[in-house]
Amino acid sequence: EPEVTQTPSHQVTQMGQEVILRCVPISNHLYFYWYRQILGQKVEFLVSFYNNEISEKSEIFDDQFSVERPDGSNFTLKIRSTKLEDSAMYFCATLDRAGYGYTFGSGTRLTVV
Amino acid sequence: KNEVEQSPQNLTAQEGEFITINCSYSVGISALHWLQQHPGGGIVSLFMLSSGKKKHGRLIATINIQEKHSSLHITASHPRDSAVYICAVRFPFGAGNNRKLIWGLGTSLAVNP
Secondary structure (H helix, E strand, O other): OOOOEEEOOEEEEOOOOOEEEEEEOOOOOOEEEEEEEOOOOOEEEEEEEEOOEEEEEOOOOOOOEEEEOOOOOOEEEEEOOOOHHHOEEEEEEEEOOOOOOEEEOOOEEEEEO | OOOEEEEOOEEEEEOOOOEEEEEEEOOOOOEEEEEEEOOOOOEEEEEEEOOEEEEEOOEEEEEEOOOOEEEEEEOOOOHHHOEEEEEEEEOOOEOOEOOOOEEOOOEEEEEEO
């Protein structure tokens, strides 16, 4: 069964550093998403990506965040200058062509110290 | 603003018990998803519902659109069912909405042998 692959599984970074979280989505899916889950809180939508551009973003997704699909396969989330409050589990997800089935990556646990 | 509420937040059961987890939401949706989050954090999609009832093995999911309520049932529960079960909803597709999910907080289920 096709999978969404995320790397790294864990990342520890110093406050103020840039991090890039990587996802390899399912290739024939059309919508790609980033979600995050702060420990003990609900999963929150960050951004959706369709046809090689951002289609929707949340209030959380400010100028410190960016997404791109640089080579047609990887889908990356960049945080330019990390803050302590960026510590969370970040999930990549894709939506199938029928528009109903989501597949999630196993997540990247980001710890900002 | 659509809120998704789940109950109970925590649930402990004995192996073999019938389990019910509830989800309610505040505005009209196009679909409701039940997902399972394992202790390591990975998320798996269990069901997508827009009406009625679906069954997969020992899991049954129902939705009442008029009452804005859904339930997830587990029959003959087993310790391997121990996980967090999350309800998430999707708005009707339209301008500015790109099939993102709005998530509940989850129900943490522990099934004891």
